[in-house]
């Protein structure tokens with residue numbers, strides 16, 4: 001959804017977004033169910049717009065260790081400032097409206113692509129290491145069984161395990 005600065009009401013405009021284009025198939029991002037995004041845009045001068053809101057979504061991810069699909073809830077506040085970089089706004093930058101610690105996104109034109117904002121927030125929510133749980137036991141390197149579903153038969157036959165060494169000693 002594209003929002004032009006001049007479409008935003010002086011009192012702020014509200015947006016409810018349930019769906020964005022081009023998310024399915026983008027690397028690592030698979031949504032489970034619909035999005036729930038509520039946000040407001042407020043003009044802070046000719047060249048600035050503040051966004052405040054909330055994003056909720058459920059991502060369908062794949063565990064790096066056991067390859068199973070699992071769900072991850074995303075529930076995050078949205079707060080950022082959009083600024084059009086023009087000669088004029090550049091000159092008055094320091095005197096102008098400013099909120100500390102607010103992400104500032106510099107735009108080429110006075111148009112905000114809300115879909116893009118949401119997509120980026122979802123990417124930021126992706127974990128560095130994707131695990132279905134911290135206790136995930138992964139896949140047996142021998143038989144390929146998912147060890148979260150219980151121990152596989154070959155569990156204590158690994159050559160380097162203390163059991164294997166003991167078994168070898170007994171044989172001798």
Ligand SMILES: [Zn+2]
Pocket residue numbers: 063064065066067068131132133136137138
């Ligand atoms: Zn796992």
Ligand SMILES: [Zn+2]
Pocket residue numbers: 140141142143144145152153154155
């Ligand atoms: Zn096994």
